[in-house]
Amino acid sequence: MTAQIEVPGYLTGAWAIDPSHSDISFTIRHLGVSKVRGRFDSFEGEIVTAEDPLRSSVSVTIQAASIDTNNQMRDDAVRGGDFLDVEKYPTLTFRSTGLRAVDDGFEADGELTVHGVSRAVALRLEPNGFAEGWGGAKVAGFSATTEISRAEFGVTGGPMGATLGDKVTITLEIEATRKD
Template sequence: MKKALFLTALLAAAGAAQAQSGTYAIDPTHTQVFFEAKHFGTSTNRGRWDKKEGTVTLDKAAKTGKVELTLDMSSISTGIGPFDGHLKGNDFFAVEQFPTAKFVGDKFVFNGDKVASVSGMLTLRDKTNPVTLTATSFNCYEQPRLKREVCGGDFETTIQRSQWGVSYGVPAIPDAVRLLIQVEAIKQP
């Protein structure tokens, strides 16, 4: 009888741990990737990428995960057509030659049950360098319309663009670029 109770408890614990783990699809309608960069040390230029896709694997019980986020670099938008064209050209992102950028993060740090940071590798212009995204907020909730869990938050980091071969105008145009990522991902059945 004790063995049966122990086995039942073990299976229940395994089921609870399984419920904490899942694969989530990035929701493009609630996910944005913005950049901020100083223009000759004066005003701040801002823009975003409108097309993105990816997945998140999250195990809250084990405090592990993996995120893959791909940006369509041709979807960059600052609201100023000629500036967008310059950013798409060879001085900056060379989107004809390098149409996507990709972040793959597999080192999650938790603060309690909340994701505090995700470290991984950012590939841009065919160069790959480490990046850590720091969470300024993180939460999971039951989406009432979809009846599925959604997890997400706000993340940020500052990179030195020259590490990826985007060195046009440095140092007059500062090397530092701030990235702000707002992300929500929907748990898949």
């Protein structure tokens, strides 16, 4: 017998990620002494909250060329063939394959595709709440984090890659509006 999962204020439905109120960002070590931060400015996705929260799903598509690290020369290099190769691989995607309760939150298991390589990842997921937004629209908020190995996705970085750590921490702060 499985225990009933309770999420305060939980609402079911299909939700469109609102890019103007959401953030997809990352950090990576530089020279082992600091962290470089960046974000993606163009993305879309859908969250489906099911009656049983553990049957919910999420899918996200990120435009790789929308990367912004606050340094144009670095952004151009990361868009190039040694890193994301946005001409050949214009999107990064995540599709959940399952949700599970862990400790005081959830993990969303899924498939992340970066640089044409797909790998299983788990995102630590926190539902931040459900509310009524502007004009009565239903909104929901979620936070998620994961850490990946860029080498496992074939993102070597060429000679510049030697200055960067292998681990990339990805953070998502998502607000979504229910599609009625």
